[in-house]
Amino acid sequence: MLKHDTVLLQEAVQALNVQESGTYVDGTYGRGGHSALILEHLGLSGRLIVIDKDPVAIEHARQRYAADARVSVWHGSFRDFPQALLAAGVTDKIQGVLLDLGVSSPQLDDAERGFSFMREGQLDMRMDITSGESAAQWLNRADEAQIADVLWRYGEERFSRQIAKEIVRTRINTPLETTTQLSNLIASVVHKREPGKNPATRSFQAIRIKVNQELDDVEVCLQQSVEWLAFAGRLVVISFHSLEDRIVKHFLRDNSNVPNLPKGLPIMPAFIQPPMKLIGKAVRPSALEVEGNVRARSAIMRIGERSA
Structure with a gap:
């Protein structure tokens, strides 16, 4: 650590x-x-x-x-x-x-907090784990337009609509629960990679900002x-x-x-x-x-x- x-x-x-x-x-x-x-x-x-x-x-x-x-x-x-x-x-x-x-x-390095796309953990992302809605809870209930808006507004993610569409399609049969589930899903959608940057970087930032206001x-x-x-x-x-x-x-x-x-x-x-x-x-x-x-x-x- x-x-x-x-x-x-x-x-x-x-x-x-x-x-x-x-x-x-x-x-x-x-x-x-x-x-x-x-x-x-x-x-x-x-x-x-x-x-x-x-x-x-x-x-x-x-x-x-x-x-x-x-x-x-x-x-x-x-x-x-x-x-x-x-x-x-x-x-x-x-x-x-x-x-x-x-x-x-310490928050990034604790896999169970769900902030890092580099570590397997629960998809939480709350700074205050005693209150509010986790990232998983929000992603599994929000509609496609809401998710796309958050990814674009807070992460400036160019593939926000495609990622949101894939999240909604996937969660029908497999609810999102872990960080690696989400990061792998994003990687499957984002084909144009920014040099030196993980394709999940912008989306994880955006969702964290949303969850924690x-x-x-x-x-x-x-x-x-x-x-x-x-x-x-x-x-x-x-x-x-x-x-x-x-x-x-x-x-x-x-x-x-x-x-x-x-x-x-x-x-x-x-x-x-x-x-x-x-x-x-x-x-x-x-x-x-x-x-x-x-x-x-x-x-x-x-x-x-x-x-x-």
Whole structure:
């Protein structure tokens, strides 16, 4: 099993600009790499709220920080981080939110979680295995048009219609239950292969995003951050594919620009302060980091700061 290397570890925590007495949210705990480094910068009066959908990750956090009064652990989606703050007794605005999106190495490497098309396992794909509908359940009930739409919208899969048609045809006699069933089905349909990429890559990504409502979670969380970040508080987001990054990029752009107002209004744009400002350019892992952790190759980090 591959160990979990936290992507952009130093860069992300540096971007948070951690204050000793600040309150921070690590919305995607994973195996705690970012959290551990944040805590090194926090003083005794600082607070860290760690959140994860994955019960395994939450248990890891609870055991690791059981004796640390600065840490509060909350099981759920980062989109609901205000609930986690209130549950921890935090009512004031906070100094930072960190999101490390995507799937962690332990999730990918555990065949039974169903995230990997490279390993035989149950076709689950839920980050929170205690709730919601698994990938198999959805694929065995959704109609052909719904499946094709998800594969195209979230995976940009050119063969989305052909794959959806084959899924619906196959499940009549043989319900989809395992990862290899699905990956083999996709391989039988996708004849034009992208160099260096498994033909199931795009479809597995799309189905995972659908099952976990990942893009919806990101959009809601970003909007919540505007309400909860204190002045000069930082929002740091690491994305791993273009759909996530596009949402983050557009959110930061739209919230850091003065709106276009009709001419003749008594209030001039110069007096209107946008809620966020961009901090630096997008950050990517170094060649050295990618060499040591191939899963870092698609990562991109964007930083925003509350400005009003």
